[in-house]
Every structure is written in C-alpha cells, then in structure tokens.
Amino acid sequence: MTGLAGKLNQPAANLLEAKMQKHKRICPICEAGCGLIIGSDNRDVIAVEPNRNDVFSTGHMCPKGVSLKELDADPDRLRRPLIRTDGELREATWQQAWTLVNERLNEIRTQYGNDAIAFYIGNPTAHNVGLAMGLGIFAEAVASRNIFSAGSVDQLPKQLASELMFGDDMAIPVPDIERCDLLVMLGANPVVSNGSLWMVPKFREKLRDLHTRGGKLVTVDPRLTETARLADTHLAIIPSTDAWLLIAVINELKLLGCQIPDHYRTRNADKLFASLAAFSIEETAVRTGISADAIRALAMQLREARTAAVYGRIGTTLQQFGTLTSYLVEVVNIMTGNLDRAGGAMFPEQAFSVPAEARTSPRFNRYQSRVSRYPEVMGQMPAVALAEEMETAGEGQIRALVCFAGNPVVSNPDSDRLEAAIQGLDFMICVDIYHNETTRLADVILPGSSPFEEGHYDSFLGAMGYRNSARYSPPLFESAHPSEWEIGMILGYVAANKSVPTTDELRAFEDNIVAASVSRYAHDATGALHHRDVQEIMALIGPDSGVERLLDLGIRAGQWGDHFGTGDGLTLQKLIDEPDGIDFGPIRDQRLAELMDRSFINLGADEILHDIEKLRTQDSPPRFQMIGRRSVNSNNSWLRNLPMLGKGRKTCVLEVHPTDASELGIKNGETIKVSSPAGSVLVEVAVTDKIRQGVVSLPHGFSEDKLIDQKNAIQGANYNRLVSTDRQDSISATAALNGFEVTLSTLSIVTST
Ligand SMILES: Nc1nc2c(c(=O)[nH]1)N[C@H]1C(S)=C(S)[C@@H](COP(=O)(O)OP(=O)(O)OC[C@H]3O[C@@H](n4cnc5c(=O)[nH]c(N)nc54)[C@H](O)[C@@H]3O)O[C@H]1N2
Ligand SMILES: Nc1nc2c(c(=O)[nH]1)N[C@H]1C(S)=C(S)[C@@H](COP(=O)(O)OP(=O)(O)OC[C@H]3O[C@@H](n4cnc5c(=O)[nH]c(N)nc54)[C@H](O)[C@@H]3O)O[C@H]1N2
Ligand code: SF4
Numbered sequence: 001m002t003g004l005a006g007k008l009n010q011p012a013a014n015l016l017e018a019k020m021q022k023h024k025r026i027c028p029i030c031e032a033g034c035g036l037i038i039g040s041d042n043r044d045v046i047a048v049e050p051n052r053n054d055v056f057s058t059g060h061m062c063p064k065g066v067s068l069k070e071l072d073a074d075p076d077r078l079r080r081p082l083i084r085t086d087g088e089l090r091e092a093t094w095q096q097a098w099t100l101v102n103e104r105l106n107e108i109r110t111q112y113g114n115d116a117i118a119f120y121i122g123n124p125t126a127h128n129v130g131l132a133m134g135l136g137i138f139a140e141a142v143a144s145r146n147i148f149s150a151g152s153v154d155q156l157p158k159q160l161a162s163e164l165m166f167g168d169d170m171a172i173p174v175p176d177i178e179r180c181d182l183l184v185m186l187g188a189n190p191v192v193s194n195g196s197l198w199m200v201p202k203f204r205e206k207l208r209d210l211h212t213r214g215g216k217l218v219t220v221d222p223r224l225t226e227t228a229r230l231a232d233t234h235l236a237i238i239p240s241t242d243a244w245l246l247i248a249v250i251n252e253l254k255l256l257g258c259q260i261p262d263h264y265r266t267r268n269a270d271k272l273f274a275s276l277a278a279f280s281i282e283e284t285a286v287r288t289g290i291s292a293d294a295i296r297a298l299a300m301q302l303r304e305a306r307t308a309a310v311y312g313r314i315g316t317t318l319q320q321f322g323t324l325t326s327y328l329v330e331v332v333n334i335m336t337g338n339l340d341r342a343g344g345a346m347f348p349e350q351a352f353s354v355p356a357e358a359r360t361s362p363r364f365n366r367y368q369s370r371v372s373r374y375p376e377v378m379g380q381m382p383a384v385a386l387a388e389e390m391e392t393a394g395e396g397q398i399r400a401l402v403c404f405a406g407n408p409v410v411s412n413p414d415s416d417r418l419e420a421a422i423q424g425l426d427f428m429i430c431v432d433i434y435h436n437e438t439t440r441l442a443d444v445i446l447p448g449s450s451p452f453e454e455g456h457y458d459s460f461l462g463a464m465g466y467r468n469s470a471r472y473s474p475p476l477f478e479s480a481h482p483s484e485w486e487i488g489m490i491l492g493y494v495a496a497n498k499s500v501p502t503t504d505e506l507r508a509f510e511d512n513i514v515a516a517s518v519s520r521y522a523h524d525a526t527g528a529l530h531h532r533d534v535q536e537i538m539a540l541i542g543p544d545s546g547v548e549r550l551l552d553l554g555i556r557a558g559q560w561g562d563h564f565g566t567g568d569g570l571t572l573q574k575l576i577d578e579p580d581g582i583d584f585g586p587i588r589d590q591r592l593a594e595l596m597d598r599s600f601i602n603l604g605a606d607e608i609l610h611d612i613e614k615l616r617t618q619d620s621p622p623r624f625q626m627i628g629r630r631s632v633n634s635n636n637s638w639l640r641n642l643p644m645l646g647k648g649r650k651t652c653v654l655e656v657h658p659t660d661a662s663e664l665g666i667k668n669g670e671t672i673k674v675s676s677p678a679g680s681v682l683v684e685v686a687v688t689d690k691i692r693q694g695v696v697s698l699p700h701g702f703s704e705d706k707l708i709d710q711k712n713a714i715q716g717a718n719y720n721r722l723v724s725t726d727r728q729d730s731i732s733a734t735a736a737l738n739g740f741e742v743t744l745s746t747l748s749i750v751t752s753t
C-alpha cells in the first residue's frame with residue numbers, strides 16, 4: 001500500500017453537497033486524461049464532476065468518467081484472489097495465490113525455459129503507472145521473448161513508422177490543434193474516442209475554435225463518423241487504400257512545386273519519389289473511391305494552408321499497409337513544412353524522463369517469432385502469433401500466460417482459435433479487475449485495484465498532449481490489498497528468487513529496484529543526473545515507498561525537474577500541491593534535432609520502399625469489407641457491466657448502407673449472419689447512409705458469452721471471431737483487423753442451405 005492516500009487528498013470546489021469530501025484526480029480510462037472532481041462520503045464515491053480548473057482538460061468529461069462511481073462500487077469487480085480448484089475459480093488468500101504462482105511458474109520455467117512464459121499486456125496498463133512499472137520488473141526477471149500486448153492490435157505501425165523515419169519509436173507527432181489552420185484526419189474519430197496517441201480532451205470545442213479562426217477539417221473515413229459530420233470536407237475512402245491517397249497527394253504536392261525544406265535534413269527522398277512516380281492519380285481514384293479532383297483539391301489545400309497537420313489513427317494502423325500509411329502521413333507533413341513547427345504536427349514533451357539507455361534504437365526485427373518468423377517490434381511479438389506459439393510443439397513453445405489488464409479472447413484476432421489455444425496451456429495468471437472472457441480461463445486471478453486506490457501519472461501518453469503539462473493524482477483511498485505496483489514486484493521477486501517474499505524482503509527488493517533505476521540515470525551521459533551519487537539521490541527521493549519513488553525520480557531528472565538540487569524545479573510533491581496540474585505552454589517547435597539519435601530523417605527506408613512495390617499489387621476490394629467503430633459509452637471490451645454505460649443500449653449493431661441492404665433484402669433491425677473464412681457471427685442490422693456502400697461496420701469489444709460474474713454485462717457479436725491471423729500489416733505484422741472480406745446472409749437463406 002502506498003500510504004500516501006489520506007495525506008495527499010486535495011479539497012476542491014464545485015460540488016454542491018458541502019458535506020462531501022472532494023478530491024481532484026485524473027480519469028484513468030482513456031487518453032483524454034480528464035481532470036475530475038470526486039465527491040465521497042468516506043469510502044463511498046457519491047459524485048463525479050469535471051474539474052473546470054484542470055489546466056489540461058479544462059472541464060471535459062464523458063459518460064465513462066461519471067461511470068467511475070459505478071466501477072468503484074461494482075460488486076462484480078474482483079476484490080480477492082481466485083484460484084482454480086476442482087475446475088472452478090474460487091476465492092483464496094493472497095498467500096495461497098502467491099504460493100501457487102511461485103510453484104507453477106517456476107516449475108514451468110525450470111522445465112521449459114523462460115520463453116515458455118508469455119506475457120500479454122493489455123491497454124489499461126498504459127493508464128496505470130503502478131501496473132506498468134510493476135509488470136516491467138516482473139518481465140525483466142522472467143526475460144522471456146514472448147511478450148505480447150494490445151499494441152499489435154493498435155498503434156505499433158505508427159511507432160514503427162517513427163522508428164524507420166526518425167530512428168525513435170517514441171517520437172510521435174500530434175496535431176497542434178490550437179494553432180492549426182487545416183487538420184486532415186484519416187481513420188480517427190476523436191469526437192467519440194477522445195483522441196488516441198493524442199491527448200485531446202474537449203475535441204469538439206477545439207474544433208469549434210479552429211473553425212472560428214477560419215480553419216478547416218478534412219476527414220478521410222469509410223464512415224461519416226461523428227467527427228466527419230463536423231468536417232468541412234469528408235472523403236469516404238475505400239478501406240485499406242489510404243496509402244494510395246497519400247501517395248497521390250505527395251505526387252500532386254510535387255507537381256505544385258513543393259520541395260522538402262532543407263532544414264529537415266532528409267535522406268533518400270529521391271528513392272522515395274522515384275518509387276511513387278508509377279502511381280497515377282486516375283488509378284488512385286479507382287482504388288480509393290475518391291475522385292482525382294477531390295485528391296487534387298486536398299493537395300492544393302495542404303499546399304496553400306498557412307499551417308496544416310495530417311493525423312492518422314486506428315483506421316490507418318489496423319490495416320494491411322499500416323506502417324506504410326503512417327510513414328506517408330509524416331512525408332506529407334514534411335513536404336508541406338509542417339512537421340515540428342507551430343500549427344503543424346508537433347512533438348510534445350512531458351515531465352517524466354527515462355534514461356537514454358532505455359531508448360536504444362532500433363527496436364525492430366532484432367529477433368523473430370519462433371513459428372512464423374514475425375519481426376519483433378519494440379521488444380514485442382505480434383498478437384497474430386500468440387495462438388500459434390501456444391499450439392505449436394517444440395522448444396520455446398508457450399506453456400503459460402500471464403495476462404495483465406487485457407482481454408485478448410475478445411480484443412485479438414481469431415478469438416475462437418485463441419481461446420482454444422489458451423485452454424491448452426499448463427498455467428495462466430491474470431491480473432485484472434474483472435472476471436471476463438479471458439480471465440475466466442485462468443488458474444489464478446490476482447485482483448487489481450479500484451482506480452481510486454491507485455495513483456495516476458501519464459508516463460507513456462504524457463508525451464502526446466495537445467499542449468505540454470504535468471499532472472499527478474495520488475490514490476484517494478487506501479486499498480485493503482497489494483497495489484498493482486506491489487503485485488508486479490512480488491511477481492518479479494518470485495521469478496527472481498523462486499520464493500514468496502516476506503514484507504521485509506519485498507521492501508529490500510523495492511529499495512534495490514529504485515537504486516538500480518537511480519544508477520541508470522546516473523550513467524546516462526545525456527541526462528541531468530549524470531555522475532550523481534546513487535545513495536545521495538536515494539536519500540533525497542520524496543516518497544518513502546511505492547511506485548511514486550520512481551515517479552519522483554523521473555520527474556526530478558526531467559527537463560523541468562529540480563535535478564535534486566536546491567532550485568525550484570519540479571518534484572512529485574509540487575505536482576501533489578497543484579492538483580489542477582501545471583501547464584508548460586504550447587508544444588515547442590524545432591524539437592526533431594534533440595529527439596533523433598541520428599542526424600537525418602530517412603524518407604526511403606528499405607521496408608517502406610518494398611511495401612510501396614507491394615501496394616501496387618494490392619487486391620481489389622471484395623463485395624463487402626468489414627471495419628470497426630467505437631461508441632461514446634464503450635471502452636474496448638470492458639465497462640460493459642456498468643448500468644450507466646450498458647443497460648438498454650443497442651451498440652453492437654452492424655451498419656449497412658441502404659443500397660446494399662435492399663440489394664440483399666435485409667431490413668433495419670433484422671438479425672443476419674456475417675461470415676468470413678475465420679468464423680461467423682449473428683448480428684442485428686442498422687441500415688444507414690452514414691457508411692460507404694460496400695463497407696459494413698461493427699464495434700469490437702463484445703462477446704456472445706453470458707459472463708456469470710459480470711451479471712449486467714451487455715452481450716453482442718464478437719467482431720474478432722471473424723478476423724483471421726494471416727491478415728497483417730506487412731511490415732510490423734500488426735493485425736489488420738479492418739478491411740477484410742465478409743459475406744452477409746439473411747437467416748432465412750442460412751436455414752435453407
Ligand atoms: N476488431 C477490433 N479489435 C480491436 C480494436 C479495434 O478497433 N477493432 N481495437 C484494439 C485496441 S486499440 C485495443 S487498445 C485493444 C484493447 O484490448 P485489451 O487490452 O486486450 O483489452 P481491454 O478490452 O482493454 O480489456 C482491459 C482489461 O483490463 C481490465 N482492467 C481495467 N482497468 C484495470 C486496472 O487498472 N488494473 C487491472 N489489473 N486491470 C484492469 C479490464 O477489466 C479488462 O479485462 O483492443 C483492440 N482490439
Ligand atoms: N468511447 C470509446 N473511446 C475510446 C475507446 C473505446 O473503445 N470507446 N478506445 C480507446 C482506444 S484503446 C483507442 S486506440 C482509441 C482509438 O481512437 P480512434 O482511432 O479515433 O478510433 P475509432 O473511433 O475506432 O476510429 C477509427 C476510424 O477508422 C475508420 N476506418 C476503418 N478502416 C479504415 C481505413 O482503412 N481507412 C480510413 N481512413 N479509416 C478507416 C473507422 O470507420 C473509424 O471511424 O480510442 C480510445 N477511446
Ligand atoms: S473522455 Fe471520458 S473516459 Fe476519457 S478521460 Fe475523459 S472522462 Fe475519462
């Protein structure tokens with residue numbers, strides 16, 4: 001337990017009931033990172049309101065923020081460890097859980113080696129710094145190559161594109177929306193998703209301001225999304241053809257006289273442009289479904305705009321040319337001179353720093369997966385390899401899985417196959433707050449905490465804000481059981497020492513972890529703590545235990561930090577004293593030189609040139625292509641149990657264009673069968689002209705299973721039962737979860753055949 005809870009709670013204004021204790025904290029659910037005010041009566045959360053004084057989110061909140069109250073109180077949320085006994089998951093003590101984990105995990109490692117233990121790291125770890133850092137310790141102790149995460153069903157193509165182009169997979173440009181005149185958005189719907197790889201709360205308001213300044217929004221999406229409805233121009237593209245569109249834009253920009261500005265110091269531009277010359281705008285119009293005139297108009301708009309930013313998200317990464325598309329997005333930003341300059345696509349900064357050695361480059365293809373030889377990306381194996389690595393016998397076969405805050409049976413491709421493969425494992429541990437489609441297969445579930453029992457700092461996403469800021473929320477309530485940081489540490493101790501630690505042993509283990517971390521900063525020749533004495537720094541770190549020690553260290557070592565000197569720089573305590581956060585102003589320009597660990601931008605990486613060749617032979621679209629979408633009340637596969645978000649809503653419906661529906665004789669509200677080579681699902685149809693003809697859209701995150709331990713969870717078709725693992729982004733092997741062929745059949749036809 002952190003011990004920080006009581007001491008650090010901050011009073012706040014705005015809640016009506018004066019009796020309530022009021023606390024300010026950041027919502028940990030999505031990337032908007034909203035500052036909230038939580039009203040509580042001792043341990044009961046009574047109200048959740050937006051914090052208008054929060055320097056970053058300035059009063060934003062969505063329905064999920066309010067639902068935190070229900071999440072905290074949900075009787076179905078796990079509070080005690082569960083252990084499988086006689087085939088059933090039953091409540092157990094922590095000591096029993098640790099004893100079993102120590103026995104089975106180490107047995108399997110001894111017998112089959114470290115790679116027999118696989119990790120799956122789910123999305124909420126990006127929003128839970130204790131869990132993220134704790135599991136890092138465990139992963140380091142196990143030293144398995146079989147690390148999987150939600151990243152390979154999400155953003156890895158974008159990070160790999162940055163690696164190939166800038167030599168830094170953490171250099172992620174975001175639109176400078178407060179100063180931008182033209183925003184071009186491909187495959188993203190921030191009105192619903194609240195932004196991704198881009199912390200942008202209050203997107204609607206920022207868009208309104210952009211329009212007030214005379215700015216324009218262009219959206220590129222097969223669906224007239226909630227964001228596209230606010231756009232000045234919407235281009236309803238055929239799925240998976242964004243690379244064609246961007247290439248045509250680049251060729252047009254060249255014709256319009258755009259040159260790559262010298263200050264970018266690029267290499268291999270000639271190779272890139274030569275490879276693009278074979279693409280004609282006429283063929284692109286056919287491939288993308290966007291007219292040549294519309295493409296020319298877009299290029300002209302980009303050429304003429306005083307400032308412009310092109311931004312691509314899930315629609316551009318979860319497709320067959322995800323890395324190439326992400327790369328081409330930045331080529332356009334470079335050609336228009338908008339990368340790394342005010343009003344363009346910029347590189348935000350954050351308070352927390354990591355030592356340079358942790359940023360070793362390139363983190364790509366240093367080794368390959370055992371069965372299909374997929375490349376490693378950022379130390380990870382792709383999700384498409386998870387099932388086959390479990391199924392295929394031989395040295396290095398996965399025998400055990402440790403799943404942190406994830407639900408791969410619903411979120412990863414080919415769900416049925418993955419579920420069967422998991423059932424064949426010798427042992428499985430989950431660290432989760434719910435019993436879900438994946439965790440119910442576990443041998444041990446270690447319960448995570450309520451979000452109010454954990455501290456919050458955006459150590460990963462903090463570098464992707466629409467402006468620079470720093471905020472930290474301490475835990476509101478003491479937890480009756482180990483924090484997620486402690487769970488990670490205990491697992492790490494068990495793996496390192498083959499025994500369950502006593503309280504004193506764990507304390508000493510944590511001290512060693514912090515000291516090792518200080519030592520890494522002290523060895524970083526580029527860092528502010530270079531050559532500093534480890535013991536001296538250890539003594540100066542503010543908190544006396546918990547992941548907060550590492551946070552204080554990283555913040556004080558960072559650019560705004562006090563560097564453990566006498567100055568008035570930033571410390572964790574200063575953030576605690578400023579519960580509305582500290583604003584460091586708009587994103588700074590001309591950051592590329594300091595970010596890149598090489599002296600040039602590579603515009604012609606071999607993998608990219610190769611993929612451009614491959615793009616030319618891309619198959620024509622099938623009769624029906626499936627794509628995904630999100631809804632305001634959803635968050636991937638969880639939160640479905642909360643009445644505020646789930647009950648009575650028909651979210652999991654298949655959107656079909658009216659012309660397609662009438663051709664197939666399908667009516668609005670009818671249940672039909674959707675099939676692909678991987679599987680089939682039954683789903684209700686919503687006929688709408690918001691979706692492009694020939695494309696159908698279904699949200700992910702649902703399943704047909706009735707979860708006995710999430711009694712209110714709404715059910716729906718599991719999208720990923722339709723996705724086969726052989727559809728991937730060709731460079732990163734990220735699953736191409738969008739843009740695959742499906743067939744639609746009415747149930748009357750199904751029963752008659
Ligand atoms: N078809 C299709 N599939 C997709 C996507 C898509 O667009 N289309 N999107 C993909 C994307 S972008 C993502 S990020 C993935 C997400 O996929 P995953 O990360 O695999 O799963 P989630 O649905 O986010 O489930 C998160 C789990 O974490 C648990 N949890 C929540 N908070 C905490 C916590 O603080 N501690 C602990 N220990 N557990 C917690 C929840 O109970 C839940 O079980 O899905 C991907 N799958
Ligand atoms: N309400 C809600 N918010 C969320 C989440 C959630 O589940 N619910 N999940 C969170 C997570 S983990 C993430 S990663 C973010 C994702 O944030 P976004 O990227 O904004 O996610 P989506 O809303 O899925 O938008 C993707 C868009 O891509 C379009 N698309 C599909 N295929 C193609 C294509 O080939 N080309 C183009 N141009 N477009 C295509 C889809 O129609 C869809 O509108 O959202 C986060 N926020
Ligand atoms: S948009 Fe909603 S879920 Fe996301 S951080 Fe804000 S309140 Fe939380």
Ligand SMILES: [Mo]
Nearest residue numbers: 123150154155
């Ligand atoms: Mo995601």
